[in-house]
Amino acid sequence: MDGNGRWAKKRFLPRVAGHRAGVEAVRKMAHAALDLGLECLTIYAFSSENWKRPAEEVSALMGLLRNFIETDIDHIDQLGIRLRVIGNYQAMSGTLVEMIDDAVARTANNSKATLVVALNYGGRDEIVRAARLLAEKVARGELSPAHVDEAAMAAELYTADLPPVDLIIRTSGEHRLSNFLLWQAAYAEFYFTDTLWPDFDGKELAKALADFGQRERRFGGL
Numbered sequence: 001m002d003g004n005g006r007w008a009k010k011r012f013l014p015r016v017a018g019h020r021a022g023v024e025a026v027r028k029m030a031h032a033a034l035d036l037g038l039e040c041l042t043i044y045a046f047s048s049e050n051w052k053r054p055a056e057e058v059s060a061l062m063g064l065l066r067n068f069i070e071t072d073i074d075h076i077d078q079l080g081i082r083l084r085v086i087g088n089y090q091a092m093s094g095t096l097v098e099m100i101d102d103a104v105a106r107t108a109n110n111s112k113a114t115l116v117v118a119l120n121y122g123g124r125d126e127i128v129r130a131a132r133l134l135a136e137k138v139a140r141g142e143l144s145p146a147h148v149d150e151a152a153m154a155a156e157l158y159t160a161d162l163p164p165v166d167l168i169i170r171t172s173g174e175h176r177l178s179n180f181l182l183w184q185a186a187y188a189e190f191y192f193t194d195t196l197w198p199d200f201d202g203k204e205l206a207k208a209l210a211d212f213g214q215r216e217r218r219f220g221g222l
Contacts, residue, residue: 001025001043003172003196016060021198023064027072030081032202033113036209040114040163044180048088048122065119066096073103080112086158087121116162123182130156159184167212169205171197187219 001022008018026043033041046061053061076083083104090097100119133156137143143152154160165184168177173194177185191208193200 001045001171001197001200002174004198006172007196007198015057016064018198019057019061019064023068025198025200026068028201029205030076030079030115032205033115034079034081035202036206038113040116042086042116042118042162042165042181044118044121044178046087046119046121047179048120048125049179051120062092062096066099069099069103073106076103076115077107077110080110081107082110082114083107084114084116084162085119086116086126087119088125089119091120114162116159118180121158121180123177123179126158127153127183154183157183167191167208169193169208171195171200187217189215189217 004018004022005015006018007021008015011017026045029041029043045065050061051058073083083106085100085104089100092100130153134143134148134152138145138148159165159181165181165188167190168181168185168188169191170176171193173192175192181188189212191211193204193208195204
């Protein structure tokens with residue numbers, strides 16, 4: 001979800017105003033995902049590298065996350081959307097972790113769609129974590145090294161219970177993965193747009209999906 005800062009700068013507003021507009025775009029995407037029949041939508045809300053940003057901006061982002069949970073979880077639940085969070089979010093402040101856990105538990109049985117929020121997430125870190133978990137199983141004698149394969153690795157990822165990634169949308173003119181779902185993106189399709197995230201709406205999502213629908217996916221075959 002790129003372009004919040006540039007969106008604010010174009011309007012001579014502080015960066016936090018762009019992040020607020022970005023949260024509003026997330027609300028729009030939740031509704032658009034339902035309308036378009038998407039099974040699962042993952043948003044990259046806060047990367048493990050975002051801690052490098054100024055402390056004031058990080059604090060503002062955490063405050064927006066708290067506010068989103070407090071004000072939107074009722075609506076998300078009523079819409080029948082299941083909330084999932086991936087990443088090492090447990091490293092965040094205790095009260096925020098409790099809020100996230102409560103929101104996830106509350107919506108766990110919803111089945112209309114799944115909204116996945118990547119928090120304190122990094123693709124490399126996820127792969128390292130999965131490899132460590134497999135190594136611990138081998139050390140305990142629970143798993144043979146010969147059985148460490150792609151399926152075993154995938155089962156230890158944060159996304160083990162989620163569907164495969166079909167499409168990755170990158171907004172604001174960026175053309176890189178930025179440590180997002182590195183394992184899962186192996187055969188994903190990519191869609192790049194110059195639209196800044198706060199301006200990305202249901203029409204933009206439908207446009208991306210229409211483009212995706214024209215792709216021929218062979219997964220390495222003919």
